[in-house]
Amino acid sequence: MVHQSVIDALLAAGVTLLDPRTTFIDEGVTIGAGTIVHPGVTLEGRTRVGARCRLRSWVRIADSDLGDDVIVNDSCVILESRVDDGCSVGPFAHLRPGSHMKRGAHVGNYVELKKTVLGEGSKASHLTYLGDAAIGANVNIGAGTITCNYDGARKHPTTIGDGAFVGSGSQLVAPVAVGESAYVAAGSTITEDVPPGALGIARGRQRNVEGWAARRRRQTEAPVPAHDSSASASQPSLRGPEGGSPAEGS
Numbered sequence: 001m002v003h004q005s006v007i008d009a010l011l012a013a014g015v016t017l018l019d020p021r022t023t024f025i026d027e028g029v030t031i032g033a034g035t036i037v038h039p040g041v042t043l044e045g046r047t048r049v050g051a052r053c054r055l056r057s058w059v060r061i062a063d064s065d066l067g068d069d070v071i072v073n074d075s076c077v078i079l080e081s082r083v084d085d086g087c088s089v090g091p092f093a094h095l096r097p098g099s100h101m102k103r104g105a106h107v108g109n110y111v112e113l114k115k116t117v118l119g120e121g122s123k124a125s126h127l128t129y130l131g132d133a134a135i136g137a138n139v140n141i142g143a144g145t146i147t148c149n150y151d152g153a154r155k156h157p158t159t160i161g162d163g164a165f166v167g168s169g170s171q172l173v174a175p176v177a178v179g180e181s182a183y184v185a186a187g188s189t190i191t192e193d194v195p196p197g198a199l200g201i202a203r204g205r206q207r208n209v210e211g212w213a214a215r216r217r218r219q220t221e222a223p224v225p226a227h228d229s230s231a232s233a234s235q236p237s238l239r240g241p242e243g244g245s246p247a248e249g250s
Helices: 004-012 212-221
Strands: 042-044 060-062 077-079 106-114 123-131 133-135 146-148 158-160 171-173 176-178
Touching (some): 123 133, 171 176
Parallel strands (some): 042 060, 123 146
């Protein structure tokens, strides 16, 4: 629990603690003036929080450095990391040791960083894992992107240049580099470097089978004769036309 002397020092420094009874702050923590700490926050070790920050409920920060005007939304964990001025984190984000969010960067809900630098103004807004990555400025990381950094024996780096755009549902198989201002098409599995300004696309080609849904409905609605030993043979196939399943296409 926050000791009364720590509370008094923080209040004197212009920090707002909305519920000191549920706030845990180690004595070595420093917090700048104008920062608001919501209920249920834990600040540990050598953590430094800048001025005019907002730490919402159920946040845990340990041995980390937060700049000014940082927003950490609900239920985030930040460990041994650096978050520069004007960044926003979460909700439900995890910054593992060695991560660095540069000025104005943003990570959103269910995003995890590990030993990753996220450049100025860059953003990873949803459902993303970025490990052992160096990401430049003003990069967009689409929802569901993964850096595949571990081959079962060693960790490998991913590099993404300034202004790049990584589409949703992409896997970047390290070691790999995406060049400056390059694009990665949504749903791609990238195993080779994408040159600056190029489009990297690596996914199966879509095939539309006209009329398939109506044929499928007719099959499923056809009556099956009672006590027919061949009934199993007359059941509608789950395979699509030409042997393909409903989910398949090539």
